[in-house]
Amino acid sequence: MAAKSPGKGKPARAKPAPKKSQPGGGGRILTTHVGSLIRPPELQELLKAQRDKQPYDTAAFDACLHDCVADVVRRQADIGLDIVNDGEYGKTISWSRYVLQRMSGFEHRERPGDAGMPAAVAGRDRREFAAFYADYDRSQGLTGMTGWALTGPIRYTGHTAIERDIANFKAAAKGAKTADLFMAAVAPASVAPDRADEYYKSDEEYVFAVADALREEYKAIVDAGLILQVDDAYLAHTYEVMVPPKTPKDYRKWAAPRIEALNHALKGLPEERTRYHVCWGSWNGPHAFDVELKDIVDLVLKVRVGGYLLEMANPRHEHEWRVWEKVKLPKGRKLIPGVISHQTNVVEHPELVAERVVRLAKLVGRDNLIAGTDCGFAQGPFVQRVHPSIMWAKLRALVEGAELASRQLGMRRAA
Numbered sequence: 001m002a003a004k005s006p007g008k009g010k011p012a013r014a015k016p017a018p019k020k021s022q023p024g025g026g027g028r029i030l031t032t033h034v035g036s037l038i039r040p041p042e043l044q045e046l047l048k049a050q051r052d053k054q055p056y057d058t059a060a061f062d063a064c065l066h067d068c069v070a071d072v073v074r075r076q077a078d079i080g081l082d083i084v085n086d087g088e089y090g091k092t093i094s095w096s097r098y099v100l101q102r103m104s105g106f107e108h109r110e111r112p113g114d115a116g117m118p119a120a121v122a123g124r125d126r127r128e129f130a131a132f133y134a135d136y137d138r139s140q141g142l143t144g145m146t147g148w149a150l151t152g153p154i155r156y157t158g159h160t161a162i163e164r165d166i167a168n169f170k171a172a173a174k175g176a177k178t179a180d181l182f183m184a185a186v187a188p189a190s191v192a193p194d195r196a197d198e199y200y201k202s203d204e205e206y207v208f209a210v211a212d213a214l215r216e217e218y219k220a221i222v223d224a225g226l227i228l229q230v231d232d233a234y235l236a237h238t239y240e241v242m243v244p245p246k247t248p249k250d251y252r253k254w255a256a257p258r259i260e261a262l263n264h265a266l267k268g269l270p271e272e273r274t275r276y277h278v279c280w281g282s283w284n285g286p287h288a289f290d291v292e293l294k295d296i297v298d299l300v301l302k303v304r305v306g307g308y309l310l311e312m313a314n315p316r317h318e319h320e321w322r323v324w325e326k327v328k329l330p331k332g333r334k335l336i337p338g339v340i341s342h343q344t345n346v347v348e349h350p351e352l353v354a355e356r357v358v359r360l361a362k363l364v365g366r367d368n369l370i371a372g373t374d375c376g377f378a379q380g381p382f383v384q385r386v387h388p389s390i391m392w393a394k395l396r397a398l399v400e401g402a403e404l405a406s407r408q409l410g411m412r413r414a415a
Contacts, residue, residue: 353401
């Protein structure tokens with residue numbers, strides 16, 4: 001299916017950025033994170049007014065967003081992170097559902113009492129630990145997650161929003177001593193998986209329409225000289241939703257067109273300027289029934305990008321470093337493992353971080369590794385997985401641990 005032509009109002013095409021490689025290798029272990037950082041209180045207040053459809057000063061919001069992005073970029077650089085982002089501060093609703101406000105065709109229908117994970121995407125973990133989740137969901141600040149319906153053709157309409165986010169980020173990054181900049185966008189599989197589709201004739205037709213629309217956001221990010229990170233939590237999580245009662249074969253039949261659609265959206269974009277994040281759902285719950293990485297790693301590696309960000313620090317998935325004893329990382333691509341967990345208020349010791357980095361570097365090659373986090377510390381404007389002070393402490397531990405690992409691997413010490 002052909003990508004749609006840009007519509008009226010699309011931001012002017014940026015001058016092509018100089019061709020650069022995916023950062024990493026050549027001197028030391030670089031550091032990055034998955035993206036969504038905890039929003040500051042002053043920004044949350046204005047976002048609450050938007051959410052609740054209350055009057056607010058749009059100029060004050062724009063100024064606040066600009067200043068908050070500048071601050072979060074500076075703090076990342078001050079800590080010593082190499083590849084930083086804008087904290088995803090310009091996103092509303094959540095890491096994935098923000099895009100529903102940047103596409104035509106979707107309609108949000110208010111339903112009293114909506115909160116937490118939509119029933120259509122709730123898997124075995126929620127069934128087995130229902131009492132836990134009944135308490136947990138009330139504390140998570142999730143809004144706008146349910147009630148989405150598809151009533152017309154999908155087109156990308158978020159040109160003004162993505163142009164604003166890129167401008168704020170690039171202004172903030174001026175003078176920051178970082179290796180590179182990344183910006184996250186959602187994958188087709190993670191866009192409204194629980195939608196009520198009243199328009200498209202087939203699931204595949206819908207998925208490729210989403211991919212065509214998302215391609216405009218992807219291209220805007222790359223054309224601006226940024227690394228594109230594609231977030232796809234639902235790719236792994238849907239296995240738990242489907243199997244049982246369905247089979248692994250049924251799951252793969254569901255996943256195949258979504259991976260094809262993502263590669264369609266990425267076509268023509270330089271692989272070395274893209275990366276793909278898969279997690280098992282960021283919430284700090286039991287995760288007792290997550291699909292194992294070994295059962296889906298072949299699907300993940302079919303996505304044509306320059307790097308793969310995977311959860312590898314939390315207690316449910318840390319053992320999966322051994323997957324790389326048998327699985328070969330594709331040539332020219334990088335592994336970006338989580339060596340810091342976003343799910344616990346315990347701050348990892350830098351020596352533990354270094355241990356996690358070194359054992360993986362010995363398997364995939366030290367020049368093919370960038371140290372990262374398991375997931376984002378905030379999945380929406382009003383969500384936080386740890387206290388903000390702990391988030392920053394964890395990111396400092398990440399940097400310190402990567403420096404230790406670099407020395408242990410015989411690489412040049414970080415400046």
